[in-house]
Amino acid sequence: MVINVARPELLVRQLIDRDTWTYTYLLVDPRTQQGVLIDPVREQLERDLSLIKELGVELHYVLETHVHADHITSAGMIRQQTGAKIVYSKAAEVQAIDIAINDGDKLEIGAYSITALMTPGHTNGCVSYVVDGMLFCGDALLIHGCGRTDFQQGSAEVLYDSITQKLFSLPDETLVYPGHDYAGRTSSTIAEEKRWNRRLGGGKSKAEFVKIMHNLNLDLPKKINEAVPANMETGISFDPKRYLHEEFSMVDLHQAWQALGQDELVIDTRSAAEFSGGHVPRAKNIPFGDEGNYVAELKNYKRVYLYCRSGRRAQTVFTNLSIMGLNNLVCVGHSGMPEWISADYPVE
């Protein structure tokens, strides 16, 4: 076949999570050093932040291609560390994010415009991003394959249309950067996928494709029961800004604490050493960074109050747990244990 491949000007760094074989992408405009991070993985937070720092990237957006079932995103933590805005498709219905994007919407980094294409079918909230001759398609289109369609509102019929009508309409030389590749390939092109994709290439009909997809008989992803709730806001109406920052003080916490019910919990997000030096009586210590391990447990409470020393760590934990689906959080955002002590409230 004719080899004709786009040559992007954007810096592209493809990064791999070795456990789930998820591909994360850092894109940077080399002139302005503005960048975006696509589909970052929680376990790779430190690596990804190091790279951003080393290259001097001003991170504008964290783009999620969909609500992942195989890993938990680090989007909330990246936002906390860099100020980047979290972007999901509107259809994904993820809350506590910054931008809910629609088909054809554009995001700018430096001189480049990233176009969002809604490509549902693997999940109903899948979005692909096109910029500078490259396609970042998450699990919609994979190299010589595609995402499964048997959970998270997946649909083989819908996926066929997304790929053949939207993605295969892109120029042949477009570089395809998928969300995974279990054979160790890292990129492809639209021309190659139109010709060689095992499920959709060579002009396969929708009926053929649907038959293939219905006969895959795959096991569920190992982490689905952890990852989907963690990545997805549960959808119950809750305005995270309502209790965050200015509005809830240690004085308010004291009031709530005096009437604390069995279905309510106070959490101290400081270190174990700080906690043992004096804390709000009956508070539970979940040090900043460990919160991901307590999502299931904290869901059982009607209300969970968070505090630390200055409010900073509590805010971060609040953000991370909100991204992971908790909607019962109340955070002391700009004060903490010193104020509690100054007010002469009881200390344990």
Next chain:
Amino acid sequence: MVINVARPELLVRQLIDRDTWTYTYLLVDPRTQQGVLIDPVREQLERDLSLIKELGVELHYVLETHVHADHITSAGMIRQQTGAKIVYSKAAEVQAIDIAINDGDKLEIGAYSITALMTPGHTNGCVSYVVDGMLFCGDALLIHGCGRTDFQQGSAEVLYDSITQKLFSLPDETLVYPGHDYAGRTSSTIAEEKRWNRRLGGGKSKAEFVKIMHNLNLDLPKKINEAVPANMETGISFDPKRYLHEEFSMVDLHQAWQALGQDELVIDTRSAAEFSGGHVPRAKNIPFGDEGNYVAELKNYKRVYLYCRSGRRAQTVFTNLSIMGLNNLVCVGHSGMPEWISADYPVE
């Protein structure tokens, strides 16, 4: 830091072996479709040949950066399938190859010239390849690290000079494509490594580097006892061409067979079905493709004779086993079982 990154015109496909985290690279001149494959892995033979076929690549060379200790190369099999020439550094002393390359030597693919740079230190035979703004450095320089120097004639002092004098002299924007990255990164640049490499960056002295390298205390690679002998000719003087092709016939095999010693073996490389339909008495059946599993066993013989039907499969097995270090092979290259039967020799 300033982000200034080369934009290669060559098509680059980075491929990963998930077991050993080895990076293989396919480079193709998009105009002539001539290409090279760097450091292919035996277990990925099928994937790599598929890609070469799909893209319509005329493969000219298989470039090895060094004698690998963690995986077995597919170079011999790729050569057999594509006609590509196998390239190692002269210093690697690998036999049964096509080109033993020296410092500064060049290889052409299409309009591009690949320059070999000897970069010993990880092993004494390490070579890096530079082309079109890209560096393929095997395990000499890794992203923020480097290859170990504690076996295969490694030397921290030598590696320091290779990296700081040769590789760090390349333009800052040169893309660094390493042989591995255990953190899931896929590329870097010379500028980044000069600045951020944990072992060599930021102007570390040779003494500092040597101290770091001497205190790594790493375990040996799991496959080293299998992989190094398999990748390396053992060095005992043996001219594979001596017995190959024209010079050894089924008549010669019959003569050898009549005097076959306890330390000699005849191998039939046809399929099990062909074998059971009639074979040279006492021959062992190792069907073409399975030979890699018998390297250790076959080493115990003084001489191993190979035949098949036409000589083609026996030649391929001969080539592959030679690459894997066997030097005791004698191959019937242009005839086979039909000639044995026609001559009315005994059949079992």
